[in-house]
Amino acid sequence: MSSQPAGPEIERLIQLLARLPGLGPRSARRAALRLIKKRETLLLPLASALAAAGAAIKVCAQCGNIDTRDPCSVCADPRRDRTLVCVVEDVSDLWALERAGVLGGLYHVLGGTLSPLEGIGPKDLNLENLIGRAQAPEVKEVLLALNATVEGQTTAHYIMDRLHGLDVKISKLAHGVPVGGELDYLDEGTLAAAIRARQPF
């Protein structure tokens, strides 16, 4: 009796699916079964979508975004405001801000945060490139949209120090009550920030 009564191809598929974020061993098995049952409409299309994405993905040399072209669709878009560069930790943050659809500027993806404990220093991030971009005459503002975590804020302070003396405005995201958020569920730090930054009604 084997613990997985299926062929090696299916076991391999389950092992790889289990490495996706959000899928554990059990949900990877469920996902594999769904794929197998929907061979024509899901399994084979996903196989070719993966192969196509694997062949097409490029990292934007200017901003570090992931796209199927370089420069990426954001950097290549002539309607974008080239005076504003928004610094984010990861491509997922860029995607999140694009879904909000209000930035209108360009991005700069660091690829992580400074973390001495994990041995991640300035040279491991897409940082020198940012200093260069911030010196370009068309850039007027650098918005540090890093996560409100210790690592994110440490990295933001480091970048602020590095950009010190350059002729750019440095800004950060506002703290406050999330839209739709209930006060009762918010932490004290967020509430304090929202009170300090209160606005006329």
Next chain:
Amino acid sequence: MSSQPAGPEIERLIQLLARLPGLGPRSARRAALRLIKKRETLLLPLASALAAAGAAIKVCAQCGNIDTRDPCSVCADPRRDRTLVCVVEDVSDLWALERAGVLGGLYHVLGGTLSPLEGIGPKDLNLENLIGRAQAPEVKEVLLALNATVEGQTTAHYIMDRLHGLDVKISKLAHGVPVGGELDYLDEGTLAAAIRARQPF
């Protein structure tokens, strides 16, 4: 500004990943990013694992199990007890029972449960085949390991009626407290069943 600032290949990948059980739109984006970042070690291997599984999967003509060979590895295993046929709803149930590793017999995968509301009748399940198997002289016991849901138990009763008069023992799984389960979290039906079926200590 697009809501998804990435190429069509990446958007297609996200759409397909979002159709896997356990992944919603947000986690599909996270999964796509992980895949893209681990192109060599995850994305390309997963693409070929899907293609390989897609080419290799077969449904066992005897029991309905999914494997890369027909008859499946369970049916083909000479060490299996051919007198016992365990009826399950789905291949995932077969996998779960195999992980427990105590059955030792053969399986029969119905491919669902009877559901008049959803228009699923006996002919939509792998049922006639089961009646045939139960008549084979070597089969002594049919274990109905269907889910303890209304649909599962309705289907079990239907199968019991159909097997009535054949020279096979029909059994079902025991009800009781799950191993490691806390009484406080169990429903009254399970507790009542565990009390009725109590065992000498």
